Every structure is written in structure tokens, then in C-alpha cells.
Amino acid sequence: MLSKSKHLDAFLRFGPQRTWNMCVQVVHKRFCSMNESPELPNWVKYPLDGSSVVDSVDDFVLPTTVNYVSTKKVQDCKISMPSKITDNDVEEISTILKSLYTSPEEVVKALDHCYVVVSESMVEKVLKRFSNDWIPAFGFFRWYQMQSTYKHSANLYDSVVDILGKTKMFDIMWELVVEMFQLGGLISLTTMSKIMRRLARGGKYVDAIVAFREMERFGLSKDIVAMNVLLDSLCKERGVEYALDAFLEFKNEMPPNSHTFNVLIHGCCKARQLNKAQWALEEMERCGIHPCVISYTSLIEAYCREKDFRKVDAILDEMQSKGCPPNVVTYTIVMHSLGKAKETYEALGIYERMKRNGCVPDTSFYNSLIYILSKAGRIKDANNIYEDMSKNGCMPDVTTYNTMISAACDHSQVENALKLLQEMEETLCKPDLKTYAPLLKLCCQKKWMRILFFLLDDMFKKDISIEIGTYCLLVNGLCKSGNLGQACLFFEEMVLKGLLPWSNTYSRLVKELERKEMETEKEKIRQLMEQAKSMQQPC
DNA sequence: TGAAGTTTAA
Structure with a gap:
């Protein structure tokens, strides 16, 4: 591993990308020289002979009590790798795309001498991997279009439209x-x-409405489904x-349905804006549509946020009397809010009430229960619920694992957290950003740099694209533990990716x-912040 | 990701 001063030196001399690559290479080399080839599952790269991997930089010793992968599994992986060639090609393309480019044209040029077999599924994979980086993603798409085998695919175009929209490159998106x-077609x-x-996410509400209004010019018919999407987009953002x-403008053109009203009420x-929610509810009834469990649940959620639990109770009763009984979603909301308001006893009472009413808990309900129990410090109870849920036919999902991992990290139980991460791999439950965030945070806090890089590399391989929140988490965490050199590296990388660091x-x-008294670095960071601000698209 | 709920935070 590069030492701290070397990091900083590399940062000042080469910039972040090369330094980042150097770090990753060093980590790779370490793991690869230890054991198997780099394509094998990550956990295999830990020594299987029971010895510990000790790093002079980290004060953490990887747990060896956990038997991550059996030798048999390792052999299986070597034999059955049907998509191996494609995976290697994805890696090759990714390596090229990971360099810094100032325009998509530059990317096209860089890919010019790249002789890999491209298929649509592979393009999808690469686009997903670079979904937060429009330049490499768009450049790669343009290059792909130039390949002789290329056929227009609506799916790929949609993906690129989405990436451009996500990164707020609206002009290019429209082109x-x-x-x-x-x-x-x-x-x-x-x-x-x-x-x-x-x-809508970019705050361009009027443009979103215009896009809908003009839909027919793109050969599509304006219908209630599209209108509901528009209203939902506006509401959610x-x-x-x-x-x-927009509702008032279009309601006569397209008769609204219950989706429409539930979107507005929610x-x-x-x-x-509870008075407006009330208006939407009345408008719904005026149109002859009865409010349903979704409409009432939205209201309940609003009163839960106000911590007006008396009103919540009243609506619950009203639902029963109107023959529209609360469902598992309603109960989840009420229980969760009570739990968050530190009223654990009452929250558990809702669980009992739900069971009494014959409503069956689902995975999300259990996730919420696990969450409030661990936040209340009742880790053991949370673990019991976790054990129970699959017995009751609810398989843990990514949120279950994320909640459990986060709770384990909160209590510095890294071994448990890593065990859960391993369990995810075994049950084919795909981790996401939230899975890694508490682990990354803990690594920064404890100065476990080697594991930090290992996890970041692991994330990249699993197509978990690092975004602004993760970078800020890393920079903050490293500031806290005093690793300023590395904090600067991440800061620069974030800016060069076109992201605006949180102030x-x-x-x-x-x-x-x-x-x-690191004046040179401070000045460099100041300039980077200026650069980041100037790179932002005005909304 | 999309008519409601569960993770998470400077």
C-alpha cells in the first residue's frame, strides 16, 4: 500500500486518477499474489489456510474465523464462468473509460484501437457502470454506434437519455x-x-410539463398513464x-383515475400541505372515485410526521368503519413513526394490533421492526427478528442486510458486518451503495485504508457507482481520522467527475x-471548489 | 424506481 506521504505526493504530481489507479493496482497485486486470479469472487482472495492478512498500515486484522468460501466453491467458479470473455471485455473497456476525458469525442478516439467483441448486454453493463459519468458513457455509446454490428436499440437509447438527464446535460439529451x-420508432x-x-429532478418543472404537452409531436399519444407519470415526477421532486x-390544465382532456388522485394526495x-391533500381527496370523491387504503395511508403518514398520533388513531378507526381496513403498509408507517419517536412500547403494540387484525407482516415490515429495535439499542431482539423472518416465509432483502450491517457497524462489530456481506453474496442478494456506506465510514474512522480500498474496488466490480454522498462520506471520515492526503485525493476525484462537493x-x-498548515493543498482544494462550481449547469 | 411503507447523512 502506498504510504500517506506518497499518496499526497502522487496527488500533487499526477492528479487523482493515476494515483487512484496506482492504489487499486497495489491492492490488486497484493491480493493476486496471495492466492487466486483476480476474476475469482472477492472473498476467495482472502487466504483460506487460516493465516491472517496483516497490513502494516491497518491496525485491523481480517477475520479468519469466518470461513468465507469453501475450496469447492473456488473450483466451481474456475470451471463455470460462461460469461468470462464478456466480463473481461467489460473490464477492458472500463479501464479505458476510467481515465479522465473532457469530451465524448475524446472517449471515441481513446476507444479507437479497442478490439473487443461488443454485444448489447455488454453495452448495457458498461452504461450502468458509468451511469454517473456522462462523458465516458456517452462517448462509449457513440463509439458503439460506429461499430459495424450496431443496430439501433430503443433500450440503449433510453439508457443514454436517462444518464444525460441524470447528469443534467439536458441540451445533449434533447439532441x-x-x-x-x-x-x-x-x-x-x-x-x-x-x-x-x-x-423534474433537475428542478425544470415547466420543461417537464412542456415535454408532456408536446408528446404528440414525438408521435406518442397523451394518455392518463403518461399524465400520472408527469404528476408523480413533479410531486416527487x-x-x-x-x-x-398541470392537473387542472389536463383533467378535462384526460379523465383522472384513482392513481391520479393518490399521486396528488401523497x-x-x-x-x-394537508389542506391541499384534503382538497384532492374531496375532488376525488366529486369525480365519483372512493378514497382507498392508499389515499388514507398517505394521510396517516402525514399525521405521523406531525407526531399527531391521536389523529392517526382516528383515521385508523375511520378506515375500519368504512370497510377499508389498514394493510401492512399502513401498519409499517405507524409502527416506524412511533419507533422513531422513541415510543418503542407503543410501536410494538402496533405489531400486536396488526397480528390481531389478521394482517400478515412482510419483509419491509420486518425491516422496519429490525431498524427500530436496533436504534433502541435492542440488538439482540433485532437479531431474533432477523432469524425469525425467514421462518415466517419472508426472505431478507437488500434493506434487511443494509439495516443489519449498519447496526453492526454502529456497534463496531465489523466481523458481523462482513459476515452479513458474505451472506448477501451467498444468497445472491445484490448489495448497493447503502450496504457499503457504513462499512466505508467505519474504515475511515478506524484508519483501515487497505480494507477501504478493497471495498471501493469491490463496489466498482459489482457495478455500484460511487456518487456525491459517498465521496463526501469518505472526505469527512478521512478528515475526522486525520488522513488529509487521502481526503484531498477523493475531493479532487469528485470534482473531476463533475460533482459539486457539499459545502x-x-x-x-x-x-x-x-x-x-498544509497551505499548498489548501490552495489546491480551494481552486478545485471554484472549478466544481463553474462546472455546474445553471438550473 | 415510480399510486402508499422499511436503510442514510454531511
């Missing part, structure tokens, strides 16, 4: 949509939904007012650099 239109409701959702306006409730992350890093 691509026009291209899709000209090629014919490529624009669908899926495309339009992505456009409307991404515009803090644009309830726009949603209500949106108003989330925006804490408190920036201030914290600057403050720490000041305290340690």
Missing part, C-alpha cells in the same frame, strides 16, 4: 431525443417518462404546485488543512 425521433412512453422524471396546476402530504465537506477539509 439525442430528436435523433431518436428522426430514426423512427425509438421513442416510447418509457423514454418520455425518463425525460419527465429527470427534468418538490413541485407539488406545478403538479396541481404529493401534498409529503409537502406538508460543509469542503469547509471541513479546508479547516483541517489550515489546522495542519
Whole structure:
């Protein structure tokens, strides 16, 4: 592993990308020289002979009591790797795309001499991997289009539209949509939904409405399904007012259905506009549509947020009397809110009430129960519920694992956390960003740099794209534990990826650099922040 | 990811 000063030196001399690659290479070399080839499952790379892997930098010794993968499994992996060639090709393309480019054209040029067999599924994989980096993603897509085997695929176009929208490159996104239109038959409701959702997320509410209004110009019919997508996008992205306006504009053109009203009621409730939610509920009844369990549950959620549990009880009773009894979602919301309000006893009472009413808990319900129990410090009870749920026919999902891992990390139980991560692999439950976040945080806190890099590399291989929150978590965590060199590296990498660091992350890093009198680095970070700000697209 | 619920935070 590179030492701290070497990191910093590399950071100042080569910039982040090369330094990052160097780090990853060093980690790779270590693991590869220990045991098997790099394509094998990650856990295999730990020594299987019972010896410990000790690193001079880390003070953490990887647990050897956990038998991660049996030797038999290792052999199985070597034999059955049907997609091995494709995987290698994905890796090869990824390595090229990981360099820094200033334009998609540059990416196309870089890929010019790349002779790999490309298939649509492989392109999908690469696009997913780079879904937070529009330049490599779009450049790669353009390069793929130039290959002789290329055939237009609506799916791939949709993916690229989504990436461009996600990274707020709306002008380029529209150019691509026009291209899709000209090629014919490529624009669908899926495309339009992505456009409307991404515009709304970027705060461009009016543009989202215009996109819907003009749908027919792209050869699609405006229907209630599309309108519900529009209203939902606006509501979910803090644009309830726009949603209500759009509803009034289009309601005569397209008769609303119960989805429409539930979207609006939920949106108003989330925006804490209870009077407007009430209006939507009445409007629903005026249209001859009865409020359903979803409508009531949205209201209950709103009162839960206000901690008005008396009102919640009243609505629960009203639901029963109107023959629209609460379901597992309703109970989850009430129990979770009581738990968060530190009323654990009452929360568990809801669990009893639900059982009494013959409502069966599901995985999400158990997840919530595990969460409130661990937050209340009742780890043992949480573990018991975790053991029980599969017996009751509810398989743990990614949220179950994330909650359990987070609880384990909160109590510095790394071995348990890693054991759970391993269990996910065995049960084919795909981890996500939230799985790794508490682990990364703990690594920063404890200065386990080797494991930190191992986990980051593992994430990349599992197509878990690191985003702004993760970078800030890393920078903050490393500031806290005093590894400023590495914190600077991550900061730079984040900026060069076009992300705008959170202002408190920036201030914290600057403050720490000041305290340690690292003036050169401080100046560099200041310039990077300026660069990041100037790179942002005005909304 | 999409009509409601469960992880998470500077």
C-alpha cells in the first residue's frame, strides 16, 4: 500500500486518477499474489489456510474465523464462468473509460484501437457502470454506434437519455431525443417518462410539463398513464404546485383515475400541505372515485410526521368503519413513526394490533421492526427478528442486510458486518451503495485504508457507482481520522467527475488543512471548489 | 424506481 506521504505526493504530481489507479493496482497485486486470479469472487482472495492478512498500515486484522468460501466453491467458479470473455471485455473497456476525458469525442478516439467483441448486454453493463459519468458513457455509446454490428436499440437509447438527464446535460439529451425521433420508432412512453422524471429532478418543472404537452409531436399519444407519470415526477421532486396546476390544465382532456388522485394526495402530504391533500381527496370523491387504503395511508403518514398520533388513531378507526381496513403498509408507517419517536412500547403494540387484525407482516415490515429495535439499542431482539423472518416465509432483502450491517457497524462489530456481506453474496442478494456506506465510514474512522480500498474496488466490480454522498462520506471520515492526503485525493476525484462537493465537506477539509498548515493543498482544494462550481449547469 | 411503507447523512 502506498504510504500517506506518497499518496499526497502522487496527488500533487499526477492528479487523482493515476494515483487512484496506482492504489487499486497495489491492492490488486497484493491480493493476486496471495492466492487466486483476480476474476475469482472477492472473498476467495482472502487466504483460506487460516493465516491472517496483516497490513502494516491497518491496525485491523481480517477475520479468519469466518470461513468465507469453501475450496469447492473456488473450483466451481474456475470451471463455470460462461460469461468470462464478456466480463473481461467489460473490464477492458472500463479501464479505458476510467481515465479522465473532457469530451465524448475524446472517449471515441481513446476507444479507437479497442478490439473487443461488443454485444448489447455488454453495452448495457458498461452504461450502468458509468451511469454517473456522462462523458465516458456517452462517448462509449457513440463509439458503439460506429461499430459495424450496431443496430439501433430503443433500450440503449433510453439508457443514454436517462444518464444525460441524470447528469443534467439536458441540451445533449434533447439532441439525442430528436435523433431518436428522426430514426423512427425509438421513442416510447418509457423514454418520455425518463425525460419527465429527470427534468423534474433537475428542478425544470415547466420543461417537464412542456415535454408532456408536446408528446404528440414525438408521435406518442397523451394518455392518463403518461399524465400520472408527469404528476408523480413533479410531486416527487418538490413541485407539488406545478403538479396541481398541470392537473387542472389536463383533467378535462384526460379523465383522472384513482392513481391520479393518490399521486396528488401523497404529493401534498409529503409537502406538508394537508389542506391541499384534503382538497384532492374531496375532488376525488366529486369525480365519483372512493378514497382507498392508499389515499388514507398517505394521510396517516402525514399525521405521523406531525407526531399527531391521536389523529392517526382516528383515521385508523375511520378506515375500519368504512370497510377499508389498514394493510401492512399502513401498519409499517405507524409502527416506524412511533419507533422513531422513541415510543418503542407503543410501536410494538402496533405489531400486536396488526397480528390481531389478521394482517400478515412482510419483509419491509420486518425491516422496519429490525431498524427500530436496533436504534433502541435492542440488538439482540433485532437479531431474533432477523432469524425469525425467514421462518415466517419472508426472505431478507437488500434493506434487511443494509439495516443489519449498519447496526453492526454502529456497534463496531465489523466481523458481523462482513459476515452479513458474505451472506448477501451467498444468497445472491445484490448489495448497493447503502450496504457499503457504513462499512466505508467505519474504515475511515478506524484508519483501515487497505480494507477501504478493497471495498471501493469491490463496489466498482459489482457495478455500484460511487456518487456525491459517498465521496463526501469518505472526505469527512478521512478528515475526522486525520488522513488529509487521502481526503484531498477523493475531493479532487469528485470534482473531476463533475460533482459539486457539499459545502460543509469542503469547509471541513479546508479547516483541517489550515489546522495542519498544509497551505499548498489548501490552495489546491480551494481552486478545485471554484472549478466544481463553474462546472455546474445553471438550473 | 415510480399510486402508499422499511436503510442514510454531511
